[in-house]
Amino acid sequence: MDIYTIYPQCGEFKKITRENFESDTKKGYPWYRKTGNHQSHYAICPSCNNPIEIVRLYPKTIDSNKPYGRHTKHSISDLAEYDRAKLSTCPLYRPITFNKNNKKHDIDNESFNIIKLLARDFYKIALFCKQLIGVDLSKNKLAQMLERYFLEQGYLYSASTTINIPWMFLYFSDSTSLYSQKITDTTLKKAIVENVPEAFISDQGYVERKDGFVMINIAFIHHRSFKKNQQAGEMLNMVVTGRTNQVIFEKEIIFDYDAYQNFLVGHDLDYQKLAISIIRQIIPGIPI
Ligand SMILES: [Zn+2]
Incomplete structure (x- = not known):
């Protein structure tokens, strides 16, 4: 792997480079330590x-080979337990x-951190996802998706982590209707125009009704991980279906943890409040 963290479960990580690692650790214990007669270097998998x-x-x-991270398969004292x-x-x-x-059966530390980050960063997640999927989803739609994520208990999923939150939000949002949503991706627009006869795209880019009931849904499926030329990561598929569940558009989405971490937006308190109210409704008494 080419990323690491020294603060587990905060949702942040860095690229493994000598410069990053030295400035994070100041070359001190427990990251730098003597093993036999040589120095070893340790961090935590984000x-x-x-x-x-x-x-x-x-x-x-x-x-020219770059440094990389390798799971140790045993605990490193004062740093991290092997799980x-x-x-x-x-x-x-x-x-x-x-x-x-x-x-998982219950909310553990990690799940709780995921829930806290979801609430705090809901605006960032929303904007990132809109750009990622090429659909400018309304706030109302996003709220419904978040509600489904919590009803599905996405935060308890064994592969939910503090660095894959926006993609897990999509994965556990199940199926979302694109009717009256604004489409920004031109290929997706074209697919809708060609395959959904009861709909049309307005000048502003919204999916509108021509006649009859518009059946068009988006979903995210097949979460999996991959390894290719030393590069490891996660991916899922975005699928858009029309009437009778016929697939009219499909694309693979590779999780770009870096892009999300560096996706800079301001805070929007309204989004945060909205997320918190949804979470409290579904998990009463949660201390967020
Ligand atoms: Zn790991």
């Missing part, structure tokens, strides 16, 4: 929170197809 070793931070010979179950579902560890029904 996805599964297991300890990782940073390999080739100071290569013996000058080469075998979490490692087995870590998308940065090995490619797997996740099972949507694989969920």
